[in-house]
Amino acid sequence: MFVHGGNGTYEQWFFFDDRWAGAHPELASSLIWFAYHWDPLCSGDHLYLTPCSDNRLRYVAVVGDDGQTHVREAQPHDEPRVWDLRRWSYEKRPPGEPVAGEVLGTVEIQLQQPSPDTCELTEFTITRTRHGQAVSGLLGRRVRQDLQEAGISRTTGWLPRNVLYPHGRRFLRVLGRMREGSDGAQVLIGG
Structure with a gap:
């Protein structure tokens, strides 16, 4: 059908x-x-709407059973909570403290775009709660570490939404050194 x-x-x-x-x-x-996975050879454990054919990584900041926020690569079972987070970017989040399994932030990165040592930030959403600054810093540290290990040294452009989006500037500062050059805005990873 x-x-x-x-x-x-x-x-x-x-x-x-x-x-x-x-x-x-x-x-x-x-x-x-x-x-x-539309690609029968894909072994990626990516989210449903992430194409199999490209090299995107999505990270989530998730509240663990211990009440602490942990950053890891997203798994398919995170999809409903990622959609909740997106919805709360436009609507008010239900009152109360975050619960185990709740996604407090997400960032998606497309590696090696447009060159092998570069990445593009394709999505960024952080919860609009008092936890936002801490979540942004946690995501920035984890992403910076993984990108440096992968040999990625800079981004193309800023975040896909307005850089003044709550907590976006903190994420970028933790990720690296922001600069506006003749070749456009970018972040030097860990710089």
Whole structure:
């Protein structure tokens, strides 16, 4: 079935039950794999809407069972909480302290764009709570460490949203040294 997704796009849906899946396990596994990865050779554990073919990394700052915020690469099971965070960028977040599993911040990076030692920041969202500054710093430190290990030394441009977006400037400062050059705005990683 094809479902109209708006803006002239359609989503392809497959429906089957456990009986059919039990009788056709290889085909069922293939269809489930296709739902997450259009590329059959993709072994990435990326989020649903992240293309298989490019080299994007998404990090999330998640509240752990211990109540502390931990930064790690996003997993598919984080998707609903990432969508909550995006929604709360426009709406008011429900009152109260963050709960275990809640995503307080996310950043997506496309590596080696447009050159091997460069990355592009393709998304950045931080919670609008009192935790925002700390979350921004945690994300910046983890991303800086991973980018340096990968040999990435600079970004192209600033954050995809306005750089004055709450806590964005702190993230960029922790990530590296910001500069406005003749070749455009960039952050020198760890610089």
